[in-house]
Every structure is written in C-alpha cells, then in structure tokens.
Amino acid sequence: MPLLDLTKLVVVMVRPRNPLNIGAAARAMSNFGSRHLRVVNPFRLAFREARSAVGGSAVLKNAEEFDSVADAVADCALVVGTTAIRDRKLDPPPKMLDGNSANIIHSILKQGRVALLFGSEKIGLTNDDFSYCHWLMTIRTHSQNISMNLGQAVAVCLYELAREAESAAPAEKRELPSAEQLEHIAKGLLEALHISGYVKPGTDKMFEKKARQLILKMNLEAYDAKLFLGMLRQILWKLRQSKKASG
Amino acid sequence: MPLLDLTKLVVVMVRPRNPLNIGAAARAMSNFGSRHLRVVNPFRLAFREARSAVGGSAVLKNAEEFDSVADAVADCALVVGTTAIRDRKLDPPPKMLDGNSANIIHSILKQGRVALLFGSEKIGLTNDDFSYCHWLMTIRTHSQNISMNLGQAVAVCLYELAREAESAAPAEKRELPSAEQLEHIAKGLLEALHISGYVKPGTDKMFEKKARQLILKMNLEAYDAKLFLGMLRQILWKLRQSKKASG
Numbered sequence: 001m002p003l004l005d006l007t008k009l010v011v012v013m014v015r016p017r018n019p020l021n022i023g024a025a026a027r028a029m030s031n032f033g034s035r036h037l038r039v040v041n042p043f044r045l046a047f048r049e050a051r052s053a054v055g056g057s058a059v060l061k062n063a064e065e066f067d068s069v070a071d072a073v074a075d076c077a078l079v080v081g082t083t084a085i086r087d088r089k090l091d092p093p094p095k096m097l098d099g100n101s102a103n104i105i106h107s108i109l110k111q112g113r114v115a116l117l118f119g120s121e122k123i124g125l126t127n128d129d130f131s132y133c134h135w136l137m138t139i140r141t142h143s144q145n146i147s148m149n150l151g152q153a154v155a156v157c158l159y160e161l162a163r164e165a166e167s168a169a170p171a172e173k174r175e176l177p178s179a180e181q182l183e184h185i186a187k188g189l190l191e192a193l194h195i196s197g198y199v200k201p202g203t204d205k206m207f208e209k210k211a212r213q214l215i216l217k218m219n220l221e222a223y224d225a226k227l228f229l230g231m232l233r234q235i236l237w238k239l240r241q242s243k244k245a246s247g
Numbered sequence: 248m249p250l251l252d253l254t255k256l257v258v259v260m261v262r263p264r265n266p267l268n269i270g271a272a273a274r275a276m277s278n279f280g281s282r283h284l285r286v287v288n289p290f291r292l293a294f295r296e297a298r299s300a301v302g303g304s305a306v307l308k309n310a311e312e313f314d315s316v317a318d319a320v321a322d323c324a325l326v327v328g329t330t331a332i333r334d335r336k337l338d339p340p341p342k343m344l345d346g347n348s349a350n351i352i353h354s355i356l357k358q359g360r361v362a363l364l365f366g367s368e369k370i371g372l373t374n375d376d377f378s379y380c381h382w383l384m385t386i387r388t389h390s391q392n393i394s395m396n397l398g399q400a401v402a403v404c405l406y407e408l409a410r411e412a413e414s415a416a417p418a419e420k421r422e423l424p425s426a427e428q429l430e431h432i433a434k435g436l437l438e439a440l441h442i443s444g445y446v447k448p449g450t451d452k453m454f455e456k457k458a459r460q461l462i463l464k465m466n467l468e469a470y471d472a473k474l475f476l477g478m479l480r481q482i483l484w485k486l487r488q489s490k491k492a493s494g
Contacts, residue, residue: 003388003389020267024396024399027392027395027399028396028399030391030392031386031388031392031394031399032388098410139278140409141278141279142250142277142278142280144277145274145277146278149274149275149398151271151399152274152278152398152399152402155396155403156402159407162387192482193478193481193482195485196481196482196484196485197481198477198481198482214471214474217467217468217471218465218467219466221464227457227461231439231440231445234444235445237443238442239443239482239489242485242489242492
C-alpha cells in the first residue's frame with residue numbers, strides 16, 4: 001500500500017513568522033511526497049533563515065515566495081484553507097480533515113493542482129485569505145485545545161492526504177508449529193510441574209489439560225515453539241538431575 | 248463524531264534531547280486528549296527547560312521522569328514502539344500506523360493503559376528498547392524521506408489514534424496482564440535458564456531480550472499470566488534447591 005500521490009499538492013504558508021515552522025513544514029512535505037512549497041509575505045528573515053538551513057531539503061530550497069495569496073494560488077484548481085476556528089460563523093462551514101475531504105482533494109489532484117493554505121502561527125488565516133478558498137478544513141482536536149502547532153498541523157494534514165483509505169488488514173503470515181510440537185511442550189511443562197511439586201497427587205489429569213490449554217493459547221509461531229521447547233528441555237534436564245540426586 | 252478516548256494512552260519519550268520536541272509532543276497530546284507523558288533518561292537540561300516553559304501545558308507540568316523503559320511501562324497492558332526503520336530485519340516486523348493498528352490499540356485501551364514509545368531524535372529506539380515492546384509501529388512515509396521530526400511523528404500518531412475509524416472491527420475482550428507482571432515471568436524464565444545451564448556465560452543480555460520477547464509474543468491473558476508465573480515459581484524453587492544442594 002504505497003502513499004497516495006501528492007506531487008501536485010501545493011502547500012501555501014501565509015505570513016509564517018518562525019523559520020523552524022517553515023523547516024518543519026518542508027520536512028513533513030518530504031516525508032509524504034509533496035514538493036511545492038509556496039510562502040506568502042513571510043517574515044523576511046525567517047524565510048531566508050529557513051531556506052539556508054544546513055541540511056535543508058530540496059523542498060525548502062525550491063520554495064517560492066509570493067506577495068499575495070491570489071498570486072500563490074493562481075494556477076490551482078482547488079484552494080483549501082486550514083483553520084482551527086469552529087465557533088466563529090464561517091460560510092461555508094469547515095469540513096473535517098478525514099477520508100471524505102481527502103477524497104475530494106484527490107479527485108481534483110487527478111486533474112490539476114490543489115493549494116492547501118496554512119495561516120501564521122498567531123492568528124491563522126484571515127477572512128481575506130478565506131475569501132480565496134473554495135472551502136475550509138479543520139483538524140478534529142480536543143475542545144479545550146484546538147489550536148495546533150503549525151508544523152504539526154502540516155504533518156497531520158499531509159499524513160491524512162497521503163494515507164490510503166482503509167481496507168481490510170492483510171492476513172499476517174506466520175509459520176505455525178504442528179500440534180505434535182505443541183504437545184511436546186505441554187508434556188515437558190507438565191513433567192517440570194510434577195518434579196517441582198506443583199502438581200499434587202490425583203490432579204494429574206486436570207493439570208495436563210491446563211498445561212496444554214496454556215500452551216495452545218500462547219499461539220506460538222514455529223520458531224518460538226522450537227526455542228521454548230529447547231529451554232524447557234534444558235530446565236527439565238536439570239530438574240531430573242536434582243530428582244536423581246535427592247531420590 | 249468526537250475524538251476517540253486517549254486518556255489511558257501513555258506517551259513515553261525515551262532519551263529525548265531537544266526541549267522543543269518534548270514541548271511539541273506535549274502540545275499534540277493536549278490537542279488530541281492524551282494526558283500521560285513519561286520521559287525516560289531525558290537530556291536533563293532539555294527536560295527542565297521544557298517543563299518550565301511559559302505557557303507549558305498541564306501535560307508537560309505533570310510529565311513524569313523514569314530511569315528505565317521497564318519502569319516507565321510497568322503499569323501498561325500493551326507496549327508499542329515507534330520506528331522509522333524498514334530495511335533492518337525486525338522481528339516481528341513493524342505494523343503500519345493505520346486504522347487496523349489503531350483498532351488493536353483501542354481494544355486494549357478499553358481495559359488498561361497502552362504505552363506508545365518514541366526514541367531519541369538521532370537514533371530512535373534501540374534494540375534493547377524494542378525488547379520491551381509487544382510490537383512496533385511505523386508511519387508510512389515516502390521511501391526517500393522516511394525519518395520524521397519527533398514532534399510531528401507524535402502528532403501524526405495521536406491524530407490517527409484519536410481519529411474515528413471509517414468502520415471499526417469489533418474489539419476482542421481480553422483481560423491483560425501488566426507489563427510488570429510479564430517482566431516477572433521473563434525474569435523467572437531467565438533465572439531458570441541460568442540455573443539449568445541454558446544460558447552460557449557472556450550471553451546474558453541476548454537471552455534476557457530473547458526471553459522477554461518470547462513472553463511478550465505469547466500474548467497471555469491476565470489469568471494465564473498468573474497461572475504461568477505460579478508454575479514458573481514452583482519450578483524455580485525446585486531448581487534453586489538443587490543448586491544449593493550441589494553448590
């Protein structure tokens with residue numbers, strides 16, 4: 001299950017102030033296969049600092065600077081603004097970041113570019129910025145702490161957009177031991193319990209079942225069954241020795 | 248569609264070095280309704296700095312410090328390690344962060360605590376850290392840029408875990424032992440292996456990991472863990488007797 005293709009997604013940071021956040025956004029973009037970073041009216045020093053960072057990614061080095069949101073999104077077929085605002089009346093109301101909004105974005109990405117706008121650390125996107133957006137999107141967070149760190153918000157959005165919609169989990173491939181091997185383990189455990197005095201006379205049958213059930217429920221893989229049997233045999237060897245010595 | 252309940256999730260940061268990352272993790276936790284932050288052997292100055300940050304969240308102020316992974320996860324029913332490693336052969340191989348792994352975690356969160364481990368910025372979790380994990384989890388990223396920023400990785404994991412699945416698989420109901428109880432079993436098995444001569448001198452560390460992993464993979468329920476520990480203790484008692492007799 002590879003990542004979904006985000007090469008035509010354009011991340012637009014509007015008036016970012018902290019170079020660390022620009023760097024963090026670029027790093028998340030590299031992680032999730034998104035390439036086009038655009039920055040609108042950054043705090044100038046911050047942008048220069050972020051761009052010249054040692055080990056800065058290709059995303060950062062190729063970042064483009066714009067004077068207005070209009071210019072930054074001009075070639076995009078869909079413009080989506082991100083916001084933490086929920087109470088203020090927004091029209092249209094924000095969609096939640098989830099599989100549904102991701103599907104809409106991907107349906108457009110098949111045809112052209114989609115801009116994803118992030119506002120400044122302090123005040124986010126303004127109403128003027130919103131006016132360039134086809135719709136707004138918000139990350140579902142705890143009601144008492146809705147505002148996310150900018151770099152983390154970018155990472156979470158890209159993760160969701162790159163994330164393949166759920167399909168059933170592929171069956172795990174496990175090599176299993178034979179019932180016979182498991183029975184050897186159960187018998188070994190039982191003998192150890194006998195020698196050590198755990199099994200009281202007359203309760204053998206019950207403990208045989210208990211030991212077998214315990215081993216079966218361990219759901220061991222073939223390798224682990226072999227390992228465990230080897231350990232048990234060594235322990236048994238020692239216990240038998242002591243039995244002989246004391247007997 | 249509210250957030251899923253993460254109040255019993257425990258985020259464990261192992262040897263974090265950068266206070267900004269500790270703060271970022273705590274912020275993401277507040278955003279997604281997770282409360283328990285534990286820090287193992289942090290770069291001391293970093294932890295103090297993060298904790299005393301102005302505007303630091305309740306999560307950060309209540310963060311607990313531990314000297315070992317074992318102590319930090321002792322009261323957890325499931326321990327999941329995060330890793331960016333894909334090529335190195337890991338056994339069991341990491342699960343992808345997705346709805347399926349989230350479902351497994353939520354089925355355990357219904358009964359008890361789940362620890363989610365994050366390693367240091369530079370090297371992540373070590374093989375020794377891995378040995379305390381029931382399984383490992385990785386975030387699906389672009390093949391050329393797999394390593395995520397620590398704070399962003401925490402945010403993405405919590406987002407996925409708090410995110411309502413499109414369709415949830417019915418959770419299994421099993422009462423699970425604590426990591427501490429499982430550690431008792433592993434330690435007991437190890438002692439038995441020592442006395443019986445299975446462990447050769449100089450290989451203690453390797454066998455300690457092997458024994459712990461074997462016990463974790465058994466996926467024991469609480470009742471069976473108690474039963475198995477009782478058996479092991481009796482066997483150990485006998486082995487110790489023979490050791491005294493021969494010593």
